[in-house]
Amino acid sequence: MTQWIKNASVLNEEGQPENKSVWIVNGKIKGIFKAGQEPDIDTLEEQSAAGKTLEITEAEGKLLVPGLIDMHVHLREPGFEHKETIESGCRSAAKGGFTTIACMPNTRPVTDNPDTVQLVLNKAKEANGVKVLPYAAITKNELGRELTDFEALKSAGAIGFTDDGVGVQNAQMMKDAMRRAAALDMPVIAHCEDDSLVEGAFVTEGEFARKLGLKGIPNESEAIHVGRDILLAEATGVHYHVCHVSTEQSVRLLRQAKAIGIKVTAEVCPHHLILSDEDIPGLDANWKMNPPLRSPRDVEACIEGLLDGTLDMIVTDHAPHSEEEKAKGMELAPFGIVGFETAFPLLYSKFVATGLWSLDFLVEKMTAAPARVFRLNIGLLEEGAPADLTLIDLDTVKAVDPLTFETKGRNTPFTGWKLQGWPVTTWVDGKMIWSENLQ
Ligand SMILES: NC(=O)N[C@@H](CC(=O)O)C(=O)O
Numbered sequence: 419m420t421q422w423i424k425n426a427s428v429l430n431e432e433g434q435p436e437n438k439s440v441w442i443v444n445g446k447i448k449g450i451f452k453a454g455q456e457p458d459i460d461t462l463e464e465q466s467a468a469g470k471t472l473e474i475t476e477a478e479g480k481l482l483v484p485g486l487i488d489m490h491v492h493l494r495e496p497g498f499e500h501k502e503t504i505e506s507g508c509r510s511a512a513k514g515g516f517t518t519i520a521c522m523p524n525t526r527p528v529t530d531n532p533d534t535v536q537l538v539l540n541k542a543k544e545a546n547g548v549k550v551l552p553y554a555a556i557t558k559n560e561l562g563r564e565l566t567d568f569e570a571l572k573s574a575g576a577i578g579f580t581d582d583g584v585g586v587q588n589a590q591m592m593k594d595a596m597r598r599a600a601a602l603d604m605p606v607i608a609h610c611e612d613d614s615l616v617e618g619a620f621v622t623e624g625e626f627a628r629k630l631g632l633k634g635i636p637n638e639s640e641a642i643h644v645g646r647d648i649l650l651a652e653a654t655g656v657h658y659h660v661c662h663v664s665t666e667q668s669v670r671l672l673r674q675a676k677a678i679g680i681k682v683t684a685e686v687c688p689h690h691l692i693l694s695d696e697d698i699p700g701l702d703a704n705w706k707m708n709p710p711l712r713s714p715r716d717v718e719a720c721i722e723g724l725l726d727g728t729l730d731m732i733v734t735d736h737a738p739h740s741e742e743e744k745a746k747g748m749e750l751a752p753f754g755i756v757g758f759e760t761a762f763p764l765l766y767s768k769f770v771a772t773g774l775w776s777l778d779f780l781v782e783k784m785t786a787a788p789a790r791v792f793r794l795n796i797g798l799l800e801e802g803a804p805a806d807l808t809l810i811d812l813d814t815v816k817a818v819d820p821l822t823f824e825t826k827g828r829n830t831p832f833t834g835w836k837l838q839g840w841p842v843t844t845w846v847d848g849k850m851i852w853s854e855n856l857q
């Protein structure tokens with residue numbers, strides 16, 4: 419099967435948009451041509467044994483980028499299907515322009531055994547085609563007491579080890595995990611949180627907590643694990659990756675670690691780049707996530723860290739919860755907000771449309787950068803690459819409306835935000851898995 423995406427705006431090596439046509443054969447990019455310089459389709463068909471052109475997409479000058487990659491998401495299945503299923507999560511991802519997503523193991527049962535890894539992969543196969551890469555837990559049941567069987571989990575298809583949702587409290591446990599992961603050439607991905615410094619708090623220490631007389635989550639609760647783990651990564655030689663960085667101190671420690679050649683990488687979420695605790699309107703659980711929204715100074719430090727390469731990539735930490743759960747109020751509701759369907763428009767509107775970042779920089783942090791860090795053979799729009807592609811309308815301004823979400827989650831603090839940069843069509847291996855026109 420052959421396909422054409424015609425008249426698309428494609429970023430060139432200098433990061434500049436160029437009008438191009440992309441030719442896809444059997445799910446792979448076969449050629450990229452300057453507009454008006456496409457070879458005659460009939461000739462191409464004779465050259466390729468692939469047969470007829472079945473699909474032509476007129477891109478109307480919209481931006482065509484490599485399919486977005488999200489290395490930190492919660493799909494909730496098995497066990498929490500009322501929040502999300504692999505099917506609904508993949509639909510939401512596709513609508514948000516994501517073609518590859520890596521899902522966290524804090525399911526029920528926890529993805530701490532090969533059967534559950536297999537179940538996730540099987541369910542993903544039945545979904546829309548978004549590529550789902552499962553993480554497995556570091557410790558059984560994510561309880562921090564006993565390591566899982568890393569070798570068996572790797573064989574089953576896990577791409578890394580993490581207890582996301584909780585921090586590994588015991589340093590020796592973390593060190594053992596890193597040693598084993600290093601021996602298997604697998605990364606350790608850490609949710610950094612020292613429980614003893616958090617105890618019951620649900621917003622950051624800072625302005626908002628002070629105003630409302632609430633106990634706060636201090637920045638050190640995150641950074642103390644980052645610091646500890648950097649030393650353990652140095653000692654063990656593992657590839658150590660830090661989840662959802664939110665504090666100035668973590669950025670500083672990561673910057674120093676990278677400067678002396680320790681194998682650390684890190685991710686940051688859109689909400690930690692765009693919102694601070696001073697934006698929280700009140701005790702609304704749609705503003706409750708872990709790590710919490712920090713001070714404006716931390717937001718600046720995260721942006722700075724992303725710009726200077728200390729933070730490697732952007733992830734959503736898509737964390738759907740049911741409306742009933744989120745209606746319990748800020749104190750009792752679970753931590754987490756949804757992310758797939760707002761990530762690109764938020765970042766584009768806030769940083770690119772305003773001229774702060776180049777478009778190329780944003781796209782890189784959501785495609786090539788995560789692919790490079792996790793050694794995935796995707797993330798580039800080039801000949802020979804799988805045709806995982808996302809078409810984005812950079813112009814239309816639309817308000818965020820959770821009622822239109824494909825995710826089961828409605829938990830977002832961005833309701834009503836007027837944004838531009840909306841993904842409109844998504845392909846995986848050349849298959850159109852989502853298109854605004856077809857919905
Ligand atoms: N980020 C969140 O606030 N919540 C995540 C857990 C996590 O990512 O630590 C969840 O599973 O709901």
Ligand SMILES: [Zn+2]
Binds near residue numbers: 584661662708709
């Ligand atoms: Zn986490």
Ligand SMILES: [Zn+2]
Binds near residue numbers: 491522582
């Ligand atoms: Zn998470």
